[in-house]
Amino acid sequence: QSKKLGRNQVSFFDPDALPHFIERRTLEFELRDALQKQEFLLHFQIQVDHWRQPIGVEALIRWQHPELGLLLPSDFIPLAEENGAIIPIGLWVLEQACQQLKAWQASNKTAQLSLSVNISGKQLQQADFAQQVLARIAQYSVPAHLLRLEITEGVLLGEIDAIVHSMNQLNAAGVRFALDDFGVGYSSLQYLKRLPIDQLKIDHSFIQDLEHDQSDRTIVRTIVAMANNLGVDVIAEGVENELQLELLRNKGCVHFQGYLFGRPIDIRQLNGFLS
Ligand code: C2E
Ligand code: MG
Ligand code: MG
Ligand code: MG
Secondary structure (H helix, E strand, O other): OHHHHOOOOOOOOOHHHHHHHOOHHHHHHHHHHHOOOOOEEEEEEEEEOOOOOEEEEEEEEEEEEOOOEEEOHHHHHHHHHHHOOHHHHHHHHHHHHHHHHHHHOOOOOOOOOEEEEEOOHHHHOOOOHHHHHHHHHHHOOOOHHHEEEEEOHHHHHOOHHHHHHHHHHHHHOOOEEEEEEEOOOOOHHHHHHHOOOOEEEEOHHHOOOOOOOHHHHHHHHHHHHHHHHHOOEEEEOOOOOHHHHHHHHHOOOOEEEOOOOOOOEOHHHHHHHHO
């Protein structure tokens, strides 16, 4: 019986899977209203340099659902991408990010921090995407070079020419791009050549067993060497312990993100930490 259910079936005893058996249509319906009801919020995770000093922050969206509690992106971003809600939600995230960058300009301690925002393919494929981003940068008069948009290779399966055009337009204005989850997709090297990308984020799946897995170490060393040769910054995601950090440093990696340095936290905690 349990075999028949297959791998994708949700166990009714798995509390993590709760959102999946709440009727899908209900969640989809609520998703449309969640923006107006101000149920979204951002958590922030710091990125550090070789000396563990903060160099940037990544914004990670959360949905404070009235009944289900705090939902993670995996619970609702795929749904939002399917029904188009990701467009207004994504603009909200960008607006919050610009507002935050603006606030950080007021203090020397935070004025140099970059802020990374995750962008989904649907957003990047909008004809007016670049315009929308530039409008918010202007509205909050933030230094464009401190805004970094994170895309994954999956994004690039869309209308590639339109995407390249948007990215170039934004890059010309100073906006930076990171290639997220690097190494788990495909065609990475092609796109690296063609797109204005200035940072590779080594996917956490290569980091999590770094202590035990020789081939992961080889992969990491190769990515770092390639990035250095291409003049692209590289940052390791999901660094959880000192041994991983040490191994990454040995491979020449100098930028890091992960629980070892800080979990994603809300804006009050973050500002407390940074001040
Ligand atoms: P991502 O951009 O690769 O973000 C990194 C994810 O790894 C985050 O999960 C973060 O909480 C988690 N993480 C950070 N450090 C560690 C660590 O040391 N160990 C482990 N095991 N995990 C760590 P989160 O917040 O659940 O976000 C998941 C994904 O959702 C993100 O992956 C990103 O692709 C997407 N996402 C987040 N915010 C947004 C958004 O505003 N818009 C869009 N379109 N996607 C978003
Ligand atoms: Mg990211
Ligand atoms: Mg990632
Ligand atoms: Mg991811």
